[in-house]
Amino acid sequence: MKAKNSPVRFRIGKNGFFKGVVIAFAFSCVIPLLFILAYIIKAGITKINWNFLVNVPKPVGESGGGIANALLGSIIIIAVAAVIAIPIGILGGIYLSENRKSKLAYWARLSIDILQGVPSIVIGIVAYFWLVKPFGGFSSVSGSIALAIMMLPIVVRSTEETLKLLPDTLREAGFALGMPFHRVVLKVIVPCGISGILSGVMLSIARIAGETAPLLFTAFGNPYLSTSLTKPMQSLPLLIFNYATSPYNDWHDLAWGASCILLIFVLVLNIFTKIITRKWKVQL
Amino acid sequence: MKTFENEAVIARGDSSRVITGSNTGKLKKTNREKHSNRQIWTESVFRRLLFIMGVLMVVLVLGIMFTLIVQSVPSIKALGAGFLWGKVWDPVRDIYGAFPFLLGTLLTSFLALAISIPFSFAVGIFLGEYYPKGWLPDLLKNTVELIAAVPSVIYGFWGLAVLVPIVRSFESGIGEPPIGVGIFTSSLILSIMIIPYAASLGRSMIQMVPSHLKEAAYSLGATRWEVIKSVILPYVKSGLFAGVLLSLGRALGETMAVTMVIGNTSGIPKSIFAPGNTMASVIANEFTEADRTVYLSALIELGLVLFLVTVVINMIGKKIISRFTND
Amino acid sequence: MESTIVRSIDYNAYFGDNHVVKNVNIDIPKNNVIAVMGPSGCGKTTFLRGINRMHELIPGATAKGKIMLDNEDVMEMHPIFVRLKIGMVFQRPNPFPNLSIYDNVIAGYKLNGIKLPKAEKDKIVEQSLTKVALWNEVKDQLNKKGTFLSGGQQQRLCIARAVAMEPEVLLFDEPTSALDPISTSTVEELFHDLKQNYTLIIVTHNMQQAARVSDKTAFFYMGELVEYDETKRMFTNPRDTRTQNYITGRFS
Numbered sequence: 001m002k003a004k005n006s007p008v009r010f011r012i013g014k015n016g017f018f019k020g021v022v023i024a025f026a027f028s029c030v031i032p033l034l035f036i037l038a039y040i041i042k043a044g045i046t047k048i049n050w051n052f053l054v055n056v057p058k059p060v061g062e063s064g065g066g067i068a069n070a071l072l073g074s075i076i077i078i079a080v081a082a083v084i085a086i087p088i089g090i091l092g093g094i095y096l097s098e099n100r101k102s103k104l105a106y107w108a109r110l111s112i113d114i115l116q117g118v119p120s121i122v123i124g125i126v127a128y129f130w131l132v133k134p135f136g137g138f139s140s141v142s143g144s145i146a147l148a149i150m151m152l153p154i155v156v157r158s159t160e161e162t163l164k165l166l167p168d169t170l171r172e173a174g175f176a177l178g179m180p181f182h183r184v185v186l187k188v189i190v191p192c193g194i195s196g197i198l199s200g201v202m203l204s205i206a207r208i209a210g211e212t213a214p215l216l217f218t219a220f221g222n223p224y225l226s227t228s229l230t231k232p233m234q235s236l237p238l239l240i241f242n243y244a245t246s247p248y249n250d251w252h253d254l255a256w257g258a259s260c261i262l263l264i265f266v267l268v269l270n271i272f273t274k275i276i277t278r279k280w281k282v283q284l
Numbered sequence: 285m286k287t288f289e290n291e292a293v294i295a296r297g298d299s300s301r302v303i304t305g306s307n308t309g310k311l312k313k314t315n316r317e318k319h320s321n322r323q324i325w326t327e328s329v330f331r332r333l334l335f336i337m338g339v340l341m342v343v344l345v346l347g348i349m350f351t352l353i354v355q356s357v358p359s360i361k362a363l364g365a366g367f368l369w370g371k372v373w374d375p376v377r378d379i380y381g382a383f384p385f386l387l388g389t390l391l392t393s394f395l396a397l398a399i400s401i402p403f404s405f406a407v408g409i410f411l412g413e414y415y416p417k418g419w420l421p422d423l424l425k426n427t428v429e430l431i432a433a434v435p436s437v438i439y440g441f442w443g444l445a446v447l448v449p450i451v452r453s454f455e456s457g458i459g460e461p462p463i464g465v466g467i468f469t470s471s472l473i474l475s476i477m478i479i480p481y482a483a484s485l486g487r488s489m490i491q492m493v494p495s496h497l498k499e500a501a502y503s504l505g506a507t508r509w510e511v512i513k514s515v516i517l518p519y520v521k522s523g524l525f526a527g528v529l530l531s532l533g534r535a536l537g538e539t540m541a542v543t544m545v546i547g548n549t550s551g552i553p554k555s556i557f558a559p560g561n562t563m564a565s566v567i568a569n570e571f572t573e574a575d576r577t578v579y580l581s582a583l584i585e586l587g588l589v590l591f592l593v594t595v596v597i598n599m600i601g602k603k604i605i606s607r608f609t610n611d
Numbered sequence: 612m613e614s615t616i617v618r619s620i621d622y623n624a625y626f627g628d629n630h631v632v633k634n635v636n637i638d639i640p641k642n643n644v645i646a647v648m649g650p651s652g653c654g655k656t657t658f659l660r661g662i663n664r665m666h667e668l669i670p671g672a673t674a675k676g677k678i679m680l681d682n683e684d685v686m687e688m689h690p691i692f693v694r695l696k697i698g699m700v701f702q703r704p705n706p707f708p709n710l711s712i713y714d715n716v717i718a719g720y721k722l723n724g725i726k727l728p729k730a731e732k733d734k735i736v737e738q739s740l741t742k743v744a745l746w747n748e749v750k751d752q753l754n755k756k757g758t759f760l761s762g763g764q765q766q767r768l769c770i771a772r773a774v775a776m777e778p779e780v781l782l783f784d785e786p787t788s789a790l791d792p793i794s795t796s797t798v799e800e801l802f803h804d805l806k807q808n809y810t811l812i813i814v815t816h817n818m819q820q821a822a823r824v825s826d827k828t829a830f831f832y833m834g835e836l837v838e839y840d841e842t843k844r845m846f847t848n849p850r851d852t853r854t855q856n857y858i859t860g861r862f863s
Contacts (some may be wrong), residue, residue, distance in 0.1 A: 015507035019414065024408030029483075030427045032476045035441050036434070043445075092341055095334040101670055108338040111345040116600030118348065119537025121564050122591045125571070126351045128454075149344065173705040173769070175668060177719040177776065178694035180323040183331035187722040191709050210435020213539040213564075227570070237437045241378055244441040247545060253320060259438050270433045275427065282709045283758050319725055322690045 003111075013085050037263070045261025047253050056225050062250050069225045070239040073140065076227060077219060077235050078209055080144035085151035086201055092152070093159020093197070094185055100164075109160075116153035123149050124214040132218055140226070140233035143219030147211060151204040158200025162193040195280035201274040206266050212237035236262045301552055310568065339575040352588040359581035367585065373550040375570070380582040382589070384552045387559040389590075392542060393468050393535040395556065396474035401528060404479050408486025408527070411513055416491060425487070431479040440544030448545060451557075460557040465547035467556045478534050482527035489523030493592045523608045529601035537594045548597040563590045613640035616810050617780060622676035624657050624666055632658045632674075633834040637781075639827075644802050644811045646825035646842065650857065654834040659782050659814045661713060663697040664690035680779070698773030702785045706757040706764035707771070713753040715768055716740060720778040729832065739771040743801055744809075763794020776810070781812040783804065787820065796826065799824050818858065822846050830854045 055066030092108070099105040123146050131142035166189055174184035190197065215221075220232040221242060240258050241253035359367065391570020407428055411415055415421040444465075451472070453462035453475055493516050501511045517524070547559020561569075563586045574580040614706050619641040624632035632654040639645050647655045660664050660666040661674050664685065678685040706715045707722075716736045720727055727735075736753065740746040745767045755779055768785060773781055787795040802811055802824045806819070822827050822842060829839040830851075838845060838854045849855045 004490060011507050011510065012341060015509040016507040018512075021412065022406045025403050026410040026424065027429075029407060029476075029479050030401040030424070033427065033431050033434070036439070039446060040438060041444060081536040083835075084626070088340065088341045091334060095338045098334070099338070104335070104338045104342070108341040111341045113599065113602055114345050114595050115341075115348075117533055117537075117594050119539065119590055119594055121537070121539045122348070122352070122587050123565055125355075125567070125587045126348045128571075129351050130347075141503065152341075152344075167705075169701060169703055169705045172668070172701060173707065173772075174664065174722065175665060175690075176663065176694055176699040176701075177722070177772070178691050179719075179723055180320075180327035180691055182327050183323070183722055183724070185330075188707060206433060210437065212435070213568060216568055220489060221570075224444050237435055239439050240441055241540060241544070242439075245446060257442060259441055262435060263438055266433055266435060267430060270430060271426075283756075316695060316723075316725060317692060319723070320689075320695065323723070324689055324691060 004187050010280060012126065024234060037267075040259050040263050044256040044258075044263075047257035048260065052254075052257050057251070057254055063250060065250065065254060067239060067254055067261075068220060069234040070213060070236045071261075072227070072233040072256060073219070073222065073233040074209065074237075076229075077144050077147065077215070077233060078137075079138050079231065080141060081147035081151060082201075082205060083269050084145065084239075085148035085155060088148075089152050089155025089200075089204070090159050090190075090197060092156040092192070093200075094163065096110055096156065096160040097163035098185065112153045115149070116157070120150060120211055121213040121216070121258070124217050127214060129147075129215040132258055135230075137230075138171060138220035138232040139228075139230045140219045141213045141229040143233065144229075144237070146218050147208040150211060150214060154204035154207060155200050158203070159193075162196025162200070163189055164176070165196075167190055192282045195282065197276045198280070199273050199277040202269060202276075205275070206269040209269070210237055210262060211240050228234050230272065246266035290504040336546050340606065348461055349591075350569055352584060352591055356387065356581055356585040356588045358577050359585045360580050367582065368418055371552055373566075375576075376576070378576075378578070380578070382563075384550055385561050385563045385566050385586060386589075387552060388467065389536060389562040389564070391556065391560070392470045392555070392562055393447045393532055395467070395471035396478060396535050397462075397528065397532055399471065399475035400479045400531065401482060404482035405524065405525065407479070407483035408480050408524075409512060409516075411483075412487040412490025413516060414508075425484075428480050428483050431476065434477075436477065436538060436540040438543075439473050439477055440541035441547040443469060443541060447472060455557055458467060460555065461559070463470070463547065463559060465545050466559045468544065470542045470546040470562075471556070473545055474535050474538055476540060478531040478540065481531040481534050482524070485527035485530060485585075485605070486520070486524055489520040489527070492523075493519050494611070520608075522604050526604035526608070529597050529604070533572070533594050533597040533601065536597070537564060537590065539568050563587075613643070615639065616641040616681060617812070618679040619658075619662075620677040620679065622658070622678055622724060623662060624654070624661050624674040624823045625669045625672065626657075626669070629835050632661065635676075635719050635836045637829060637836055637839055639810060641810050641813060642808075643826040644806050644813065644824055646821035646828045647812060647814045647831065648700075648816060648821050648828060648857075649831035649837075651816070652833040655696065655814045655831045656784055658831065659784055659812060660699075661716055662780070662812070663782055665699065666694045680764065689780060695776060696778050697780045698778040699777055699782045699784065700766070700769050700773055700786050703789050704762060704769050706760075706761065706765055708756065708758055708769050712749050712757045712760075712768060715757055716771050716775050718772055735775050739775040740768075742774055743767040743771045744797065745771060760788050761794060763797050766794065766798055767801065770798075770805075774805070778809065780810045780812065783811065783815075785814055785816065788816070795820075818846075830857065832857070 028128065049239055051064060055064065056066050056069045057067070058065035096105055097179040114211060115223045127142055127146035130260055131145060132138055135226065174188040214233055215238050219235060219238065222232045222234045226233050236258050240255045240262065243255040341371060367380060367382050368386065369383050371383045372379050373384055411421050411425055447469055448464035449540065451469045453464045455461035460577040494597050497515055497519065501515045502565045542562055543565040546565055548561055548565065550561050553560035567583050567587055571583055574583055615638045617628065619635050619637050622632060622635045625629065635658055639680065647659060649655045650725055657666060662678055665673050666674055676686065680696060709831065710718060713736055715720055716739050717732055717863065737746060740749065745764060748764065749768065757765060759766060787798050799820065805811060825842045828842045828845045830837050832853050838849060838851045846858060849858060
């Protein structure tokens with residue numbers, strides 16, 4: 001430290017200066033977020049009314065459209081994705097946490113790590129070639145599967161990490177009572193780790209609720225209300241993307257309303273998850 | 285180790301044994317043993333199920349790689365390696381050169397990194413060293429994490445509506461063509477979005493610095509900033525680098541926000557204020573319009589490059605982190 | 612002549628290639644308290660865990676030989692059946708943190724999916740908690756989770772949980788080493804009552820405890836059963852020099 005040569009008062013001044021700089025930079029990065037939040041809510045909240053929620057978009061030029069197709073579409077696509085990804089993800093996480101040393105577990109863990117870093121558009125491409133091209137058309141279930149692939153690493157990782165933290169003596173207590181492996185896992189380990197597992201599930205849903213890229217070539221979008229798994233379907237992020245980049249003001253309004261709803265949903269889910277996991281944590 | 289299979293050995297009714305409890309106890313015991321037989325079958329089914337999940341995870345990733353490679357083959361065969369440094373992308377005339385997109389991706393990502401890193405590190409240092417505990421730091425930590433939770437398409441829309449006009453007037457102010465969209469605007473949006481990654485990793489790394497090292501410096505008369513500069517930051521150097529890599533990986537793969545504000549021009553950008561395209565944005569824009577095999581395949585090849593680059597960067601980052609945490 | 616309830620015949624246990632329990636032959640008589648002691652790493656805990664087939668849960672662990680429970684070879688049975696007849700209490704009290712005290716006691720039934728009528732469950736809970744002298748202390752708080760109990764009470768809860776399964780043998784792996792002296796003595800008092808109905812095998816590194824509670828003592832050293840005799844005789848007149856050295860504190 002060359003500090004020894006500078007006068008002490010200067011060093012103390014420098015210390016305070018840098019502390020100020022760090023604090024300034026640290027807190028200023030929330031400014032854009034708060035600004036964006038405020039702007040989106042302000043621009044969107046006025047567009048939301050009952051009409052907005054139950055109508056589908058009207059053709060260009062007519063006013064009074066809504067985002068019902070996107071709302072319903074998002075709900076259906078997310079629900080199907082969750083039904084696929086959650087059981088597989090939790091079981092995958094259990095596999096990794098209860099098989100720490102096996103060769104397959106090493107490669108599976110590596111695969112999940114790789115999957116976590118894959119850009120969402122690449123997942124969209126792959127889902128297109130697996131589920132759209134062979135079946136001749138866009139479909140909401142292909143979108144759900146693309147989203148399920150994106151959810152998988154989050155659910156698997158959080159399940160694995162949560163269960164790994166539980167002490168082995170808990171498992172031993174179960175085995176010593178004559179419990180078979182599946183009961184030790186499902187009746188002892190998983191209930192004790194439920195808060196971590198659920199938090200992973202909720203965060204994965206929050207993550208995919210706002211994803212657009214994987215749906216671009218799978219669910220594709222639909223101007224009409226649809227509940228069919230085998231036809232294209234609209235979703236909130238898709239609608240926002242398409243309408244925001246269009247030149248029509250009416251459609252911009254729809255996009256603002258949709259953005260407001262999507263943003264609030266995602267943020268509320270994230271905040272809710274943080275609060276709930278703290279409450280449900282089992283005291284070991 | 286032999287596993288029990290013979291059911292005949294179960295119901296051992298040796299009446300000469302004195303079993304605690306009443307006679308119902310003995311009956312209970314036999315029923316329990318019958319129950320356990322079913323359990324043994326379920327147990328092996330469950331284990332097999334878990335094994336299948338493990339296999340599924342590996343197969344999934346292999347499948348993704350396989351599909352990308354197979355679909356890129358037509359393009360690789362037709363265009364060869366020159367694809368990567370071809371400067372012109374003109375699908376109408378069947379000319380496919382990826383260089384504009386490689387350049388666009390690198391420019392936006394590195395510019396975004398350069399802008400966001402000071403902020404990420406400031407958050408990491410603040411939360412890791414100055415104020416690790418308390419309601420205010422917790423609030424800051426949660427708020428920064430929420431930055432990563434906002435969907436990318438919303439960042440894009442906001443960027444389009446708010447940032448682009450601002451950049452446009454800025455550009456006319458400094459004499460550049462006032463377009464608004466372009467590499468610069470994308471980098472701005474991207475920089476906001478990637479702050480949380482390096483910040484959260486930086487924070488956890490900084491918190492891991494052993495106190496005895498810090499105390500040694502303090503006892504020699506160092507100020508807090510000097511301890512941060514000469515002890516903490518050097519110690520977590522590799523961890524901070526990993527954080528940078530993770531932010532970079534995120535930036536490289538980001539699609540929607542960038543697509544909405546980059547201008548979607550497939551030429552080589554002349555300055556950072558010019559419009560351009562990234563690998564991800566050109567795929568998003570042109571995939572559904574690609575009507576020829578080589579066209580589509582060229583786009584997939586871009587996807588393959590994107591996949592390889594992001595995966596490698598992420599894996600290096602994770603490797604560094606695991607080495608750091610195991611030391 | 613007391614009848615033998617557990618007999619090991621040429622029992623050997625390994626961790627990978629590491630031979631940690633060597634050719635143990637021991638007869639354990641019914642309704643006795645047997646202490647198993649020896650220096651750290653002598654194989655006593657490994658041997659104990661072999662009796663209820665917990666040893667093989669560790670990856671790479673194997674065992675050879677016979678362990679007869681009455682007339683059945685435990686090594687030939689499926690581990691689940693073994694553990695229904697042989698219960699275990701661990702070093703650190705490990706009640707299930709997400710279950711109430713009531714549910715912890717009948718955990719062996721409940722978590723195994725064995726359905727019992729409420730009256731019977733209540734009876735088992737009361738009898739088991741009485742056997743471990745915990746009933747009066749917790750009878751009004753059966754629905755609370757067990758984490759507010761003291762270490763000694765938690766350990767007694769774990770004993771009640773094992774006893775509720777009506778095993779024939781109870782294995783204890785250093786059951787009081789994580790407890791304070793008062794809790795230790797309350798647990799030790801239980802051993803005398805429990806042996807009326809069960810056979811107890813207790814691994815302990817506390818010689819005084821072995822002398823206090825056990826009828827017979829087995830001394831393990833470097834994986835071998837060196838000496839096995841009535842406790843009084845072993846402590847006053849050990850036959851093997853190794854036993855002698857251990858008891859007099861030459862090595863621990």
